Amino acid sequence: xxxxxxxxxxxxxxxxxxxxxxxxxxxxxxxxxxxxxxxxxxxxxxxxxxxxxxxxxxxxxxxxxxxxxxxxxxxxxxxxxxxxxxxxxxxxxxxxxxxxxxxxxxxxxxx
Amino acid sequence: xxxxxxxxxxxxxxxxxxxxxxxxxxxxxxxxxxxxxxxxxxxxxxxxxxxxxxxxxxxxxxxxxxxxxxxxxxxxxxxxxxxxxxxxxxxxxxxxxxxxxxxxxxxxxxxxxxxxx
Numbered sequence: 001x002x003x004x005x006x007x008x009x010x011x012x013x014x015x016x017x018x019x020x021x022x023x024x025x026x027x028x029x030x031x032x033x034x035x036x037x038x039x040x041x042x043x044x045x046x047x048x049x050x051x052x053x054x055x056x057x058x059x060x061x062x063x064x065x066x067x068x069x070x071x072x073x074x075x076x077x078x079x080x081x082x083x084x085x086x087x088x089x090x091x092x093x094x095x096x097x098x099x100x101x102x103x104x105x106x107x108x109x110x111x
Numbered sequence: 112x113x114x115x116x117x118x119x120x121x122x123x124x125x126x127x128x129x130x131x132x133x134x135x136x137x138x139x140x141x142x143x144x145x146x147x148x149x150x151x152x153x154x155x156x157x158x159x160x161x162x163x164x165x166x167x168x169x170x171x172x173x174x175x176x177x178x179x180x181x182x183x184x185x186x187x188x189x190x191x192x193x194x195x196x197x198x199x200x201x202x203x204x205x206x207x208x209x210x211x212x213x214x215x216x217x218x219x220x221x222x223x224x225x226x227x228x
Contacts, residue, residue, distance in 0.1 A: 033216055042201055042219035098167040099217060101154040
């Protein structure tokens with residue numbers, strides 16, 4: 001099915017390091033969302049972006065809506081063990097009602 | 112608790128059978144989305160309803176169907192089940208469709224895990 005290109009697929013990092021992940025699409029999106037999913041649970045919203053160029057923070061997390069409206073990135077600063085999980089981007093293609101999800105970035109933090 | 116309720120949490124059934132998954136959206140939300148997540152995979156969009164009407168369709172198989180009732184709860188019906196249908200099925204709800212605001216973000220339920228043997 002249709003999915004966004006999300007990278008990297010997985011990351012193993014040391015506690016305290018910064019993390020960066022991104023999503024790209026061939027279509028223009030009018031909304032970007034970033035979610036975190038932990039084992040056996042549903043995705044939980046981290047950050048929502050609505051305008052090209054928008055930069056939004058939520059604690060140690062920062063996300064940006066790309067100027068071209070075809071990409072977005074998420075940064076996590078000073079990672080901690082509880083950051084472990086799968087991070088998904090989701091975008092709403094312009095002119096549609098549905099949200100398309102990225103393939104996910106699996107993050108493991110080594111203490 | 113996200114406010115989106117999905118039942119059952121777990122379901123084990125045999126190939127060829129039919130099951131119904133139920134979702135109650137967050138209070139005040141009019142839109143319901145269904146997603147399928149196979150093992151270690153991403154979230155595949157199946158279908159979306161808004162205030163009882165089908166709004167968008169994804170890669171939903173013909174063996175699957177869904178509806179949203181007047182009280183806004185939704186049901187996903189899966190029939191002639193195959194081994195490959197084993198997955199987590201998530202329901203998400205949102206408040207409105209077109210507004211560029213927090214009302215259109217998706218809030219997910221905890222999912223229904225379907226195992227087909």
